Amino acid sequence: MPTGSKKVKVVLDTNVFVSGLNFEGKESRVLILFYRGEIEVYLSIFILEELKRILKRKFRWEEGQIKRTLNKIKNSAVVVHPKSKVSVIKEKDSDNRILECALEVKADYIISGDTKHLQPLKEFQGIPILSPAQFLATISRE
Numbered sequence: 001m002p003t004g005s006k007k008v009k010v011v012l013d014t015n016v017f018v019s020g021l022n023f024e025g026k027e028s029r030v031l032i033l034f035y036r037g038e039i040e041v042y043l044s045i046f047i048l049e050e051l052k053r054i055l056k057r058k059f060r061w062e063e064g065q066i067k068r069t070l071n072k073i074k075n076s077a078v079v080v081h082p083k084s085k086v087s088v089i090k091e092k093d094s095d096n097r098i099l100e101c102a103l104e105v106k107a108d109y110i111i112s113g114d115t116k117h118l119q120p121l122k123e124f125q126g127i128p129i130l131s132p133a134q135f136l137a138t139i140s141r142e
Contacts, residue, residue: 007037013113014050026136027113030135034077041076044104052066080105082101092117095114098118102127106127109128109135109138110130111130111135112131119131
């Protein structure tokens with residue numbers, strides 16, 4: 001990433017956090033960029049709550065580990081409160097919360113591993129929706 005350029009504004013789908021925190025791969029590489037401050041991540045309370053729920057239920061994370069991780073994420077990201085309601089994805093309403101967050105901050109990208117609902121949209125109101133691999137390839141070219 002070129003120095004002195006403005007940071008790329010992104011909204012990470014909850015699945016990127018979940019995969020990046022639990023497995024090695026493209027999602028964890030996106031999280032490393034985030035923790036290093038090389039990209040600016042925006043999220044909402046909804047995304048944090050969904051992440052907390054998934055880490056607890058599906059991955060059986062301890063309460064303390066969840067709390068520390070969420071605090072680290074909150075301290076590194078910008079938490080926003082979307083004002084607009086979106087109802088683009090009928091099959092999975094929670095994905096609309098990701099779109100609302102991106103719309104609120106006029107994100108440069110939405111990064112999602114969701115091949116069923118979000119990625120097929122390709123873009124939302126001018127905001128490209130990329131897989132973690134597509135995003136990493138895109139920013140390495142910038």
